[in-house]
Amino acid sequence: xxxxxxxxxxxxxxxxxxxxxxxxxxxxxxxxxxxxxxxxxxxxxxxxxxxxxxxxxxxxxxxxxxxxxxxxxxxxxxxxxxxxxxxxxxxxxxxxxxxxxxxxxxxxxxxx
Amino acid sequence: xxxxxxxxxxxxxxxxxxxxxxxxxxxxxxxxxxxxxxxxxxxxxxxxxxxxxxxxxxxxxxxxxxxxxxxxxxxxxxxxxxxxxxxxxxxxxxx
Amino acid sequence: xxxxxxxxxxxxxxxxxxxxxxxxxxxxxxxxxxxxxxxxxxxxxxxxxxxxxxxxxxxxxxxxxxxxxxxxxxxxxxxxxxxxxxxxxxxxxxxxxxxxxxxxxxxxxxxxxxxxxxxxxxxxxxxxxxxxxxxxxxxxxxxxxxxxxxxxxxxxxxxxxxxx
Numbered sequence: 001x002x003x004x005x006x007x008x009x010x011x012x013x014x015x016x017x018x019x020x021x022x023x024x025x026x027x028x029x030x031x032x033x034x035x036x037x038x039x040x041x042x043x044x045x046x047x048x049x050x051x052x053x054x055x056x057x058x059x060x061x062x063x064x065x066x067x068x069x070x071x072x073x074x075x076x077x078x079x080x081x082x083x084x085x086x087x088x089x090x091x092x093x094x095x096x097x098x099x100x101x102x103x104x105x106x107x108x109x110x111x112x
Numbered sequence: 113x114x115x116x117x118x119x120x121x122x123x124x125x126x127x128x129x130x131x132x133x134x135x136x137x138x139x140x141x142x143x144x145x146x147x148x149x150x151x152x153x154x155x156x157x158x159x160x161x162x163x164x165x166x167x168x169x170x171x172x173x174x175x176x177x178x179x180x181x182x183x184x185x186x187x188x189x190x191x192x193x194x195x196x197x198x199x200x201x202x203x204x205x206x207x
Numbered sequence: 208x209x210x211x212x213x214x215x216x217x218x219x220x221x222x223x224x225x226x227x228x229x230x231x232x233x234x235x236x237x238x239x240x241x242x243x244x245x246x247x248x249x250x251x252x253x254x255x256x257x258x259x260x261x262x263x264x265x266x267x268x269x270x271x272x273x274x275x276x277x278x279x280x281x282x283x284x285x286x287x288x289x290x291x292x293x294x295x296x297x298x299x300x301x302x303x304x305x306x307x308x309x310x311x312x313x314x315x316x317x318x319x320x321x322x323x324x325x326x327x328x329x330x331x332x333x334x335x336x337x338x339x340x341x342x343x344x345x346x347x348x349x350x351x352x353x354x355x356x357x358x359x360x361x362x363x364x365x366x367x368x369x370x371x
Contacts, residue, residue: 012114013117017121026144032144033333037330040325041290043151046155047151050118050155050159057162063170065228076322077177085147088140090334094140096343099301
């Protein structure tokens with residue numbers, strides 16, 4: 001099945017490029033809170049692309065089932081870990097670099 | 113061939129994350145980078161398992177995903193409280 | 208009996224499927240051993256009275272599926288946006304940190320909403336309590352999109368959770 005092979009190669013190449021983009025992102029963004037978003041790329045779409053591509057390679061077997069299990073687990077645990085990190089940084093008193101131009105008058109900062 | 117390239121790309125990403133872990137100005141940057149290295153390692157093991165045809169190794173990737181998550185949460189608890197034995201049941205999160 | 212029987216059956220089916228996925232052995236001896244361990248675990252959980260009412264809402268399948276499809280589309284769109292911001296030269300991010308009021312009623316919906324916010328790149332939830340969720344966003348557009356409540360209205364609300 002050459003067609004499935006080519007599709008899975010496309011997925012894997014896309015995943016690899018997304019991973020490198022996220023790696024560049026954590027060097028390009030200025031502070032911790034914006035780097036969280038760069039890591040978000042590698043945690044979501046990059047991992048999804050890789051695992052779907054590998055699933056197509058292994059076909060219908062126990063290996064692809066296990067890859068799907070990794071996929072599900074990553075998608076439940078990675079936002080939890082990111083939330084825990086952001087929460088720890090916020091409570092630990094790390095100040096984010098906010099955009100001064102819009103800051104304050106776009107949103108009601110303390111809605112009741 | 114394509115798997116070797118993919119494994120190499122993952123290694124490049126790990127190197128970038130490792131550089132951030134070494135440079136990172138704050139502690140949280142370092143934990144973030146280590147978390148990213150962990151996720152990439154799961155993918156690297158999965159790619160290597162399919163590359164070498166030994167699909168039993170996917171179990172190791174699954175285990176690594178579990179351990180990585182628990183490790184990050186444990187390190188955060190240690191950073192936040194300074195020890196592992198207090199429960200952390202204070203009045204946080206209550207309005 | 209504080210919960211319906213279908214929660215027990217749902218837990219058992221889930222555990223046995225997980226066992227089947229992890230072992231991959233399909234002869235009669237191994238399957239009977241797996242069934243025995245599943246039944247033992249379900250019995251112990253039942254005896255400890257800690258079968259969770261929220262673990263797998265089997266009656267919510269279609270709504271959850273629709274939400275996951277919505278979330279998948281959101282994740283792809285948000286990824287493309289963040290990648291554009293990474294590779295465009297110059298400073299093109301405008302980080303925001305603000306409190307978003309929550310209208311969702313049950314705890315599960317609030318947790319799912321916060322998880323969905325974190326799962327889409329460009330927005331991260333940093334603190335969650337009963338009334339609000341503190342969100343950090345990479346751009347002003349993402350902040351406006353969140354405060355328009357489009358994602359909050361897509362989160363399935365009624366889980367039929369049994370009150371203790």
